[in-house]
Amino acid sequence: MLKKTINLLSSTAFVIALGAISASAETKIGVLVPDSGPGGLFGPSTRNSAALAAKQINASGGINGEQIELLFADVGVPPAEAAQAALRLWKGQGAEAFVGMHDSAVREALIGRFNGQVPYVYTPVYEGNSCADGLYITGETPSQQLEPVIPFLAEKEGVSKWYLIGHDYNWPRDTNALAKGYIDDSGGEVVGEEYVPLTVSEFDSSLQRIKESGADAVLITLVGGGSVGFNISFAGFGLDEQAIRLGTLIEENTLAGIGADNANRLYSSSGYFSSIQTDAAASFATDYYTAFGSDAPALNGLGQSAYEGLILLAALANKAGSLDVAAMDAAAEGTTWSTPRGDNTMIGRHMAQTIYLADGSSGAFSVVASFDSVPSSEACSN
Amino acid sequence: MSPVLLLNLAWQISTLALIALGLAIVFGKLRIMNMAHGEFVMIGAYAPVITSMLGLPGWLQLPVCLITVAFVAFVLERTIVRHLYGRMFDSLLATWGIAILLREIVELIFGRSYQSVSPPLSGTINVIGVDYPAYRIAVIIGIFLGFIGFSWWNTRSKMATRIKAMVGNPELAEAIGLNTARLSAGAFVFGCCTAGLAGLILAPTVRIEPMMGLDYLIRSFFALVVGGLGSLEGLGIGVSIIAGTQTFLGAVSSQTYGYLAVLTLSILFLWLKPNGIHSSSR
Numbered sequence: 001m002l003k004k005t006i007n008l009l010s011s012t013a014f015v016i017a018l019g020a021i022s023a024s025a026e027t028k029i030g031v032l033v034p035d036s037g038p039g040g041l042f043g044p045s046t047r048n049s050a051a052l053a054a055k056q057i058n059a060s061g062g063i064n065g066e067q068i069e070l071l072f073a074d075v076g077v078p079p080a081e082a083a084q085a086a087l088r089l090w091k092g093q094g095a096e097a098f099v100g101m102h103d104s105a106v107r108e109a110l111i112g113r114f115n116g117q118v119p120y121v122y123t124p125v126y127e128g129n130s131c132a133d134g135l136y137i138t139g140e141t142p143s144q145q146l147e148p149v150i151p152f153l154a155e156k157e158g159v160s161k162w163y164l165i166g167h168d169y170n171w172p173r174d175t176n177a178l179a180k181g182y183i184d185d186s187g188g189e190v191v192g193e194e195y196v197p198l199t200v201s202e203f204d205s206s207l208q209r210i211k212e213s214g215a216d217a218v219l220i221t222l223v224g225g226g227s228v229g230f231n232i233s234f235a236g237f238g239l240d241e242q243a244i245r246l247g248t249l250i251e252e253n254t255l256a257g258i259g260a261d262n263a264n265r266l267y268s269s270s271g272y273f274s275s276i277q278t279d280a281a282a283s284f285a286t287d288y289y290t291a292f293g294s295d296a297p298a299l300n301g302l303g304q305s306a307y308e309g310l311i312l313l314a315a316l317a318n319k320a321g322s323l324d325v326a327a328m329d330a331a332a333e334g335t336t337w338s339t340p341r342g343d344n345t346m347i348g349r350h351m352a353q354t355i356y357l358a359d360g361s362s363g364a365f366s367v368v369a370s371f372d373s374v375p376s377s378e379a380c381s382n
Numbered sequence: 383m384s385p386v387l388l389l390n391l392a393w394q395i396s397t398l399a400l401i402a403l404g405l406a407i408v409f410g411k412l413r414i415m416n417m418a419h420g421e422f423v424m425i426g427a428y429a430p431v432i433t434s435m436l437g438l439p440g441w442l443q444l445p446v447c448l449i450t451v452a453f454v455a456f457v458l459e460r461t462i463v464r465h466l467y468g469r470m471f472d473s474l475l476a477t478w479g480i481a482i483l484l485r486e487i488v489e490l491i492f493g494r495s496y497q498s499v500s501p502p503l504s505g506t507i508n509v510i511g512v513d514y515p516a517y518r519i520a521v522i523i524g525i526f527l528g529f530i531g532f533s534w535w536n537t538r539s540k541m542a543t544r545i546k547a548m549v550g551n552p553e554l555a556e557a558i559g560l561n562t563a564r565l566s567a568g569a570f571v572f573g574c575c576t577a578g579l580a581g582l583i584l585a586p587t588v589r590i591e592p593m594m595g596l597d598y599l600i601r602s603f604f605a606l607v608v609g610g611l612g613s614l615e616g617l618g619i620g621v622s623i624i625a626g627t628q629t630f631l632g633a634v635s636s637q638t639y640g641y642l643a644v645l646t647l648s649i650l651f652l653w654l655k656p657n658g659i660h661s662s663s664r
Contacts, residue, residue: 041494168638196637201597204390205632228496228589236515236587238506257496257589261504
């Protein structure tokens with residue numbers, strides 16, 4: 001009898017639980033991550049960060065009272081294919097909003113495909129200059145990463161002769177165009193500027209030019225493996241004695257590849273490092289490694305940005321009362337919210353945020369300065 | 383020409399020669415276009431990562447590198463490659479598949495993230511009036527001596543003569559009692575081991591990740607296209623032209639023009655002189 005009662009009770013509980021799930025309709029959010037291609041390195045940490053954000057959004061009531069469910073798609077593919085993948089989530093599986101961590105070519109393809117009909121949060125570091133209906137950006141732009149940092153380093157390290165080296169595409173070129181102004185304002189000068197093809201993997205001749213230029217600071221906008229190779233050779237030639245290095249896309253993985261031996265006086269500027277010492281950042285890191293294990297893919301600014309994107313999406317949609325683009329666009333300006341990065345404000349559809357400057361000399365980043373509420377020079381009108 | 387440029391040329395040419403040597407042996411001697419060549423460079427570069435993960439002393443890097451690469455090469459030769467001798471196009475497809483497989487296996491074991499390796503010699507030393515990384519100088523000298531030794535062996539040893547006999551006329555070679563299966567396997571494993579050795583030597587100076595091999599395959603291939611197959615002289619000419627052009631134009635003009643020139647040269651050679659400058663007599 002007792003056994004029967006327990007069985008009955010447990011099956012009733014099961015039915016009630018099922019009812020609870022089906023009663024709360026779910027809002028589907030498309031999350032676009034690079035699982036393949038050059039960005040594939042960041043796929044796992046991006047997925048994990050997004051999943052963590054969804055868990056926290058659901059724990060605090062979801063989006064406008066509805067629990068959210070994430071639908072992932074691989075966008076580490078050519079832009080046209082990435083847009084197709086997003087379209088399948090949108091029209092095929094009913095995604096009502098998108099968060100994307102991918103390159104700019106894919107972003108432009110998506111803007112064309114979404115055509116302002118679905119909210120879309122773009123999260124990684126990017127070159128700026130992108131505005132569209134329903135597009136909200138959390139990623140750092142060059143002005144945020146450099147405007148406070150260049151004068152700070154000029155003063156702290158006493159440097160004034162800057163050499164600019166980057167890969168040959170628009171992000172490095174746009175970054176350097178802005179950097180020149182900040183270098184000028186800090187009383188410094190640009191002693192060299194160079195762009196190398198993405199296919200080149202040795203930098204000997206560039207290093208020789210840097211040496212001959214007499215530069216005492218190098219601004220690096222090389223990406224991924226190119227940045228690793230450049231920085232290893234830079235230290236190999238003993239140039240770390242001559243010049244400090246500042247990178248705007250040197251995250252935890254890149255620094256691990258460069259290695260402690262080659263990272264003397266290497267600085268990185270970003271909205272996020274896994275070693276940020278605030279309570280919010282520390283508890284985020286604890287949650288991350290608790291949820292995904294101590295050997296989970298290392299936290300880094302690009303992967304973590306997916307978390308920022310989802311939290312912003314929830315904040316905007318809750319403020320607007322719906323996931324309707326017109327309502328969200330109207331509500332966006334001046335929205336404030338807090339994340340592991342700090343206190344953020346939406347200004348001109350970009351995220352004014354805390355910028356951290358970290359020193360990688362020891363082979364791991366230690367934050368040496370932080371600059372609160374740095375707005376982007378990019379501004380989209382509403 | 384500035385002394386630094388001379389040293390950069392010596393570095394680029396010597397390292398490319400070491401990287402391309404294995405591809406030249408396997409292609410020239412066995413007529414296998416080994417698209418997985420770069421992956422053996424990659425596996426060699428992971429040897430120091432393996433020893434540091436297992437907490438082994440640094441001197442074990444070389445044995446770990448050679449044993450790992452030789453084992454992988456031997457297994458692949460016995461299971462796949464030996465069926466493809468003399469079938470150039472089939473071998474190209476099969477080894478491309480092997481390359482993908484090896485990348486995925488390394489990714490499964492070590493992950494996609496970058497690894498770093500400390501050089502055994504750090505700092506710079508003053509050579510012909512300029513400060514140059516000490517490790518690079520040691521490597522340039524080592525490769526130079528290694529090639530002298532190898533070319534001496536290649537002209538004198540019975541083994542090299544047997545391989546020549548096997549390649550020139552397999553049936554006759556077997557008829558006079560040569561074990562061609564063993565010779566072929568030996569040549570393939572040897573070629574792959576030189577690639578692994580190149581990876582080990584380059585490891586402290588380059589990025590290390592599962593996809594790194596492709597760079598090395600492409601540049602080695604260009605060097606062989608230009609220099610011609612089947613002789614050490616051709617290899618020397620090819621790597622000098624390819625590495626020299628990139629380094630020289632990169633220094634006096636820009637990296638973009640250097641890379642453009644290398645591509646143009648390779649296309650012109652494939653089109654107009656597909657056997658390269660110094661091809662073997664056959």
